[in-house]
Amino acid sequence: MSALTPLKRLFTDWFLGGMLLAVTLAWLFPDVGKHGGTLHAGSLINAGVFLVFFLHGINLSTEQIRKGLGNWRLHVMVQVFTFAIFPLFWLAANKLLGGQVPPALMLGFFYLCALPSTISSSVALTGSAGGNVPAAILNASLSSLLGVFLTPWLISLVADANGGIDLGQTLLDLSLLLLLPLMLGQALRPLWGRFFARYKRYTGIFDKLVILLLVFASFSDSVAGGVWQQQGPETLVAAFAGxxxxxxxxxxxxxxxxxxxxxxxxxxxxxxxxxxxxSLAAGAPMAAIIFGASPVLGLILLPIMLYHQMQLIVCAVMAERYSLRGRALAASAA
Incomplete structure (x- = not known):
C-alpha cells in the first residue's frame, strides 16, 4: 500500500464529506435540525438507531463469537483498556489541563474515553492485517454490549459534578433503543439471517446515514443555542491535538x-x-440519549468525530505493516 493511500482515503471518503456537509447545513439552517425543529430529527433518529442495531444483531455471527472465547487474557486486556485505561488517562489530563480547555470539550474527551470499541472497523482491520479475527469479533461485540451499561455509568461519575444525569432512565432508554433491537436481531437470525446477509453491505451505509443525521441534529442544537459563537479556532485545534x-x-x-x-x-x-x-456508530446515538437536546452536544461529539477519522487512517497504515511482518514471520518459520 502506498504511503499516500491513507491521505487519499481522507479526501475521498464520502462519510467524512458527509460529516462536513452536516455541520455546514447545521450552521446555515439550525432551525431545521434542532430539537423540536422542522425536521423532527429526534423521531427519525430513534427509528433509524433501532433499525441499525437490529441489523447489527441479525448479521452478528454467534459461531464466530464462540470461536474467540478461549483467549481470556486477550479479552481482559481489551476491555480494561476500553473502559479503565482510557478514562484514567482522561483523569490525569483533566488534572493537568482541565482549566485550560472548555468544560464541554473536556466532557467530550471523557465521553470519547468512556465509549466502547467499534465492531466493523476493528474486525476488518484485524482481518486485513492477518490477526485473530474470531477474537476481534468477540471483543468488539462484548465491548458494545458492555458499553450500553458502562458508558452511561462512567459519564454519570463526571456529570454528577455538572448537574448529573438520570442514570436509571438513561440505562432504560439505551436498553430499549440499542440492546433490545440487537437481541431481537440475534433471535431472528436463524429465520432471516440468510436473507439479510444478501444486503449486509447496505447496513454500513444506512448506519453512516443515521450518524450523519445525528451530527446534523446535534450541531443544529449547538448553533441554535449560540455555543459555537462562543468558541474560537483554538477549540478545534485543542480537540484535534488531544x-x-x-x-x-x-x-x-x-x-x-x-x-x-x-x-x-x-x-x-x-x-x-x-x-x-x-465507536462513533454507538457514540452518536448514545450521546443523544445521555445528553438529550443539550446545546453543547455538538461540542461533546467533536472529539469522537475527529478520533474516528484518525483511527481509521493510522490503523490502515498499521494493518499493512502488520501484514508484511506476518508474511516475513511465516517465511522465516518455513
Whole structure:
C-alpha cells in the first residue's frame, strides 16, 4: 500500500464529506435540525438507531463469537483498556489541563474515553492485517454490549459534578433503543439471517446515514443555542491535538502491553486494534440519549468525530505493516 493511500482515503471518503456537509447545513439552517425543529430529527433518529442495531444483531455471527472465547487474557486486556485505561488517562489530563480547555470539550474527551470499541472497523482491520479475527469479533461485540451499561455509568461519575444525569432512565432508554433491537436481531437470525446477509453491505451505509443525521441534529442544537459563537479556532485545534495525542499514546501502550503479555502476532493485532478503537456508530446515538437536546452536544461529539477519522487512517497504515511482518514471520518459520 502506498504511503499516500491513507491521505487519499481522507479526501475521498464520502462519510467524512458527509460529516462536513452536516455541520455546514447545521450552521446555515439550525432551525431545521434542532430539537423540536422542522425536521423532527429526534423521531427519525430513534427509528433509524433501532433499525441499525437490529441489523447489527441479525448479521452478528454467534459461531464466530464462540470461536474467540478461549483467549481470556486477550479479552481482559481489551476491555480494561476500553473502559479503565482510557478514562484514567482522561483523569490525569483533566488534572493537568482541565482549566485550560472548555468544560464541554473536556466532557467530550471523557465521553470519547468512556465509549466502547467499534465492531466493523476493528474486525476488518484485524482481518486485513492477518490477526485473530474470531477474537476481534468477540471483543468488539462484548465491548458494545458492555458499553450500553458502562458508558452511561462512567459519564454519570463526571456529570454528577455538572448537574448529573438520570442514570436509571438513561440505562432504560439505551436498553430499549440499542440492546433490545440487537437481541431481537440475534433471535431472528436463524429465520432471516440468510436473507439479510444478501444486503449486509447496505447496513454500513444506512448506519453512516443515521450518524450523519445525528451530527446534523446535534450541531443544529449547538448553533441554535449560540455555543459555537462562543468558541474560537483554538477549540478545534485543542480537540484535534488531544485526539492525536490520545490515539498515539494508546497505540503505544496497547502494543507494549500485548508484547509484554507474550501474545503471538495474531493476538497482538486483535488486541491493539480492538483496544484502541472508539465507536462513533454507538457514540452518536448514545450521546443523544445521555445528553438529550443539550446545546453543547455538538461540542461533546467533536472529539469522537475527529478520533474516528484518525483511527481509521493510522490503523490502515498499521494493518499493512502488520501484514508484511506476518508474511516475513511465516517465511522465516518455513
Amino acid at each position: 485526539c492525536a495525542l490520545l490515539l498515539a499514546l494508546m497505540l503505544w501502550l496497547t502494543t507494549r502491553s500485548a508484547r509484554g503479555l507474550g501474545f503471538n502476532h495474531e493476538d497482538e493485532i486483535a488486541a491493539v486494534f480492538c483496544a484502541t478503537k472508539k
